[in-house]
Amino acid sequence: xxxxxxxxxxxxxxxxxxxxxxxxxxxxxxxxxxxxxxxxxxxxxxxxxxxxxxxxxxxxxxxxxxxxxxxxxxxxxxxxxxxxxxxxxxxxxxxxxxxxxxxxxxxxxxxxxxxxxxxxxxxxxxxxxxxxxxxxxxxxxxxxxxxxxxxxxxxxxxxxxxxxxxxxxxxxxxxxxxxxxxxxxxxxxxxxxxxxxxxxxxxxxxxxxxxxxxxxxxxxxxxxxxxxxxxxxxxxxxxxxxxxxxxxxxxxxxxxxxxxxxxxxxxxxxxxxxxxxxxxxxxxxxxxxxxxxxxxxxxxxxxxxxxxxxxxxxxxxxxxxxxxxxxxxxxxxxxxxxxxxxxxxxxxxxxxxxxxxxxxxxxxxxxxxxxxxxxxxxxxxxxxxxxxxxxxxxxxxxxxxxxxxxxxxxxxxxxxxxxxxxxxxxxxxxxxxxxxxxxxxxxxxxxxxxxxxxxxxxxxxxxxxxxxxxxxxxxxxxxxxxxxxxxxxxxxxxxxxxxxxxxxxxxxxxxxxxxxxxxxxxxxxxxxxxxxxxxxxxxxxxxxxxxxxxxxxxxxxxxxxxxxxxxxxxxxxxxxxxxxxxxxxxxxxxxxxxxxxxxxxxxxxxxxxxxxxxxxxxxx
Amino acid sequence: xxxxxxxxxxxxxxxxxxxxxxxxxxxxxxxxxxxxxxxxxxxxxxxxxxxxxxxxxxxxxxxxxxxxxxxxxxxxxxxxxxxxxxxxxxxxxxxxxxxxxxxxxxxxxxxxxxxxxxxxxxxxxxxx
Numbered sequence: 001x002x003x004x005x006x007x008x009x010x011x012x013x014x015x016x017x018x019x020x021x022x023x024x025x026x027x028x029x030x031x032x033x034x035x036x037x038x039x040x041x042x043x044x045x046x047x048x049x050x051x052x053x054x055x056x057x058x059x060x061x062x063x064x065x066x067x068x069x070x071x072x073x074x075x076x077x078x079x080x081x082x083x084x085x086x087x088x089x090x091x092x093x094x095x096x097x098x099x100x101x102x103x104x105x106x107x108x109x110x111x112x113x114x115x116x117x118x119x120x121x122x123x124x125x126x127x128x129x130x131x132x133x134x135x136x137x138x139x140x141x142x143x144x145x146x147x148x149x150x151x152x153x154x155x156x157x158x159x160x161x162x163x164x165x166x167x168x169x170x171x172x173x174x175x176x177x178x179x180x181x182x183x184x185x186x187x188x189x190x191x192x193x194x195x196x197x198x199x200x201x202x203x204x205x206x207x208x209x210x211x212x213x214x215x216x217x218x219x220x221x222x223x224x225x226x227x228x229x230x231x232x233x234x235x236x237x238x239x240x241x242x243x244x245x246x247x248x249x250x251x252x253x254x255x256x257x258x259x260x261x262x263x264x265x266x267x268x269x270x271x272x273x274x275x276x277x278x279x280x281x282x283x284x285x286x287x288x289x290x291x292x293x294x295x296x297x298x299x300x301x302x303x304x305x306x307x308x309x310x311x312x313x314x315x316x317x318x319x320x321x322x323x324x325x326x327x328x329x330x331x332x333x334x335x336x337x338x339x340x341x342x343x344x345x346x347x348x349x350x351x352x353x354x355x356x357x358x359x360x361x362x363x364x365x366x367x368x369x370x371x372x373x374x375x376x377x378x379x380x381x382x383x384x385x386x387x388x389x390x391x392x393x394x395x396x397x398x399x400x401x402x403x404x405x406x407x408x409x410x411x412x413x414x415x416x417x418x419x420x421x422x423x424x425x426x427x428x429x430x431x432x433x434x435x436x437x438x439x440x441x442x443x444x445x446x447x448x449x450x451x452x453x454x455x456x457x458x459x460x461x462x463x464x465x466x467x468x469x470x471x472x473x474x475x476x477x478x479x480x481x482x483x484x485x486x487x488x489x490x491x492x493x494x495x496x497x498x499x500x501x502x503x504x505x506x507x508x509x510x511x512x513x514x515x516x517x518x519x520x521x522x523x524x525x526x527x528x529x530x531x532x533x534x535x536x537x538x539x540x541x542x543x544x545x546x547x548x549x550x551x552x553x554x555x556x557x558x559x560x561x562x563x564x565x566x567x568x569x570x571x572x573x574x575x576x577x578x579x580x581x582x583x584x585x586x587x588x589x590x591x592x593x594x595x596x597x598x599x600x601x602x603x604x605x606x607x608x609x610x611x612x613x614x615x616x617x618x619x620x
Numbered sequence: 621x622x623x624x625x626x627x628x629x630x631x632x633x634x635x636x637x638x639x640x641x642x643x644x645x646x647x648x649x650x651x652x653x654x655x656x657x658x659x660x661x662x663x664x665x666x667x668x669x670x671x672x673x674x675x676x677x678x679x680x681x682x683x684x685x686x687x688x689x690x691x692x693x694x695x696x697x698x699x700x701x702x703x704x705x706x707x708x709x710x711x712x713x714x715x716x717x718x719x720x721x722x723x724x725x726x727x728x729x730x731x732x733x734x735x736x737x738x739x740x741x742x743x744x745x746x747x748x
Contacts, residue, residue, distance in 0.1 A: 346735075360728075376721075377710055377713050382714055382715060386725075
């Protein structure tokens with residue numbers, strides 16, 4: 001019943017969008033009436049999404065999608081997240097997110113009515129494309145032809161709180177760029193003033209913040225769930241989310257130039273189209289199955305080709321309008337060596353090179369497989385030795401960029417910075433000689449600390465420190481960069497100075513981790529509602545009274561016959577102690593312990609960046 | 621000019637850093653070399669996991685082979701060629717620098733050169 005209801009709402013919403021897009025009278029509508037239609041279609045789309053969710057919650061197995069992807073003994077949260085834990089549902093989530101963005105955009109006040117209408121009509125166009133895709137190739141409301149009273153279950157890997165909320169947040173980021181895309185296109189059509197740049201800036205900041213959160217959630221999930229001890233693997237799926245993120249970062253920084261009255265509109269429009277294109281392209285790569293193998297793509301090509309078509313329509317339409325309605329040539333850039341404008345331009349160039357390199361590395365195996373029918377891998381080492389060196393000059397520039405001047409190439413207080421840099425270099429060098437020396441480690445630490453130090457010098461010497469909202473708005477760019485610095489330190493330490501200890505243990509054994517005694521208490525197996533768990537129980541630091549418990553092990557999910565690993569992590573502010581329980585051999589358990597220094601800094605840095613993103617939204 | 625002074629100091633520090641770090645880079649033992657090499661190899665039975673990180677049977681076998689060959693005095697290149705003959709190029713996370721992959725490896729640096737060129741042309745050299 002709910003499925004029928006959901007399907008009908010979806011159809012109605014699509015109908016409204018067809019009407020909005022194709023009716024010739026629509027531009028003559030009063031804006032109130034127009035907004036009413038937009039909001040109605042958004043609500044209908046959401047209704048459709050919630051009726052699918054309802055079907056999941058009540059385990060309505062007469063819905064084929066629920067039958068395929070759910071099971072009645074799952075906990076409620078995974079029934080809910082099961083809604084988007086599959087292809088059809090996630091596409092409906094995609095469409096609903098698009099509607100939500102249109103809905104909120106329809107409330108924007110400070111722009112012209114005609115411009116707003118045009119933007120929303122382009123949103124309608126996108127809505128039509130994706131809803132046709134859902135209706136014809138990925139309908140989540142199909143009726144199950146056989147009568148069953150149990151479902152096939154959700155992929156156990158997805159049964160995790162981190163991964164339950166990861167897709168909606170990530171999608172909010174991806175699809176937020178649809179608004180930026182629509183604004184940019186509308187801006188090209190109605191080339192009146194630069195007001196739209198400010199609106200675009202706000203929405204691109206919102207999307208970027210969501211995207212940051214989504215990526216961070218995904219990598220945090222990979223960190224504790226995959227049990228490999230790392231948090232970024234240059235997996236194609238990760239790369240796909242990183243591309244619009246970097247392009248979006250370039251966009252946000254370009255939009256900063258608007259404030260310096262150096263609008264480079266052409267480039268901004270280009271980036272806006274690029275961001276959304278990359279989002280759609282990412283969806284195509286993930287959803288078509290082409291990443292696992294060209295052959296699995298060919299096996300069921302209808303979906304893949306449909307999304308590819310959407311991608312070409314969106315990108316083609318975007319860039320065509322871009323070429324035909326090219327923005328008027330804005331005043332030439334005031335590029336000096338080195339002022340704020342040239343620093344921003346160089347950073348933009350570097351970011352785009354990084355994005356394109358990631359793009360090439362991600363699709364290169366596909367190209368080679370199609371051309372030579374040979375499989376190759378392009379993995380972490382490739383990206384580490386191309387993308388990271390490309391970004392390093394950008395990071396260096398970033399440390400001083402906020403204090404550069406727009407007009408001249410003078411740096412205020414340059415002596416202070418030089419002095420700070422020299423003292424810092426000596427300190428880092430001494431530290432690395434006494435502890436552990438590693439070239440990349442040295443570079444990373446130096447960069448991270450330098451960015452933080454330079455930002456702090458800049459804040460202290462350029463502004464009066466006050467604790468008002470306005471002050472935090474002004475120093476916001478510095479705060480964002482401090483976040484990046486902290487994240488760089490975390491990334492460097494956790495990836496380069498990671499130590500690994502291997503043990504073969506019996507229950508009751510004591511062993512030494514980083515100078516602390518750890519007791520391997522026992523192996524326990526328990527039956528949970530939807531899985532069986534095997535846990536090695538450890539007591540960390542037994543010589544102290546308040547020793548900490550750590551559990552590491554595996555889960556077995558009988559419904560889908562899968563084993564997942566569950567790492568045991570002891571979080572401390574300066575390091576994570578990461579336990580992995582291996583297999584049993586000759587009555588001994590293999591236990592791997594990783595010491596990851598300063599992992600928490602990565603998440604702290606990300607949180608600071610997101611905070612900054614939000615603060616930047618509030619500032620004009 | 622104050623700023624040029626600043627950048628000169630910056631360059632000097634970076635250069636001296638690079639010099640010091642290259643001197644120390646040469647020292648590595650066998651385990652370290654096994655780690656560095658297996659980090660760049662794909663575990664064929666896992667999903668996007670390196671042989672070093674994986675505890676699958678396949679990975680443990682390869683780790684043993686790599687260590688043995690390194691002790692025999694084989695170079696890293698020899699070992700890679702041996703593994704590619706056996707399992708195909710798919711095993712290498714770092715693609716070979718061969719004819720097929722010229723584009724892959726040169727692309728970022730071509731872009732970088734273009735970018736640099738663009739900036740150099742556009743930047744005004746005259747002092748303000």
